Amino acid sequence: MATFLAKIKIIEGKEAEFEKTAREMFEATHANEPNCRRYEYWRGAEPRTYYCMESFNDYVGFMIHQSSPHHEAPDFGSMIEAMEIEWIDPIQGACDLEPTNHQEMPDDANDLMRQYAQNMPVEMQDWWLGRR
Numbered sequence: 361m362a363t364f365l366a367k368i369k370i371i372e373g374k375e376a377e378f379e380k381t382a383r384e385m386f387e388a389t390h391a392n393e394p395n396c397r398r399y400e401y402w403r404g405a406e407p408r409t410y411y412c413m414e415s416f417n418d419y420v421g422f423m424i425h426q427s428s429p430h431h432e433a434p435d436f437g438s439m440i441e442a443m444e445i446e447w448i449d450p451i452q453g454a455c456d457l458e459p460t461n462h463q464e465m466p467d468d469a470n471d472l473m474r475q476y477a478q479n480m481p482v483e484m485q486d487w488w489l490g491r492r
Contacts, residue, residue, distance in 0.1 A: 361397070361458040362422040362482060363415040363450065369442040370408045378410065378439045388430035395421025397457060408441070413448075419463035419482055426480070427472040445480065449488045460484060 370378045382401040389399045398415040416422040425431055450457040462482040465474055 361415060361417065361450075361460050362419040362447075362463075363398075363413070363457055363460050364445050364447045366412040366414070367404070367444045367446075368410045368412060368440055370410060370439055371441045372408060374439040375408060381434045381436070381439065382410070382412075385430065385434065388428075389425060392428070392430065393421070393425055395424065399425075415457055419461070419477075420466060420469075423465065423469065423473040423477055426476040427470060432472075447483045449485070451491075459488070 368378075379401075386399060386401065389396050393399075393416075395417040396415075397417060398413055400413050402411045403409070404411055414422065414425075416425060447460055449460045452459070460482060462484060465477050469477070
């Protein structure tokens with residue numbers, strides 16, 4: 361599995377555009393990506409703050425998502441002021457997802473997948489391993 365939580369701060373005045381894009385991405389991701397387990401957006405308590413939780417069957421599935429035409433089409437850079445990604449690990453017995461783990465890119469991975477994998481590696485925490 362590959363699961364993370366993203367905290368996203370939107371540029372002032374871009375909230376409606378971001379929410380429209382989030383709905384389109386939700387629909388396209390769930391319709392076209394069988395490796396997707398969760399892909400959800402929420403508004404946060406702070407103005408212009410959103411959260412996105414994404415979970416894929418494996419890290420390669422996440423990289424396929426990142427490099428998909430529907431992910432590459434929106435101009436996220438024109439809407440996002442800041443973004444923090446935190447890899448998360450489910451508590452077994454309190455979540456129906458499997459543990460987060462790293463996976464190497466397959467030999468046939470395209471250049472865009474490799475670029476995303478370099479920029480967004482899974483960051484597993486040592487303390488998770490003793491609690492699985």
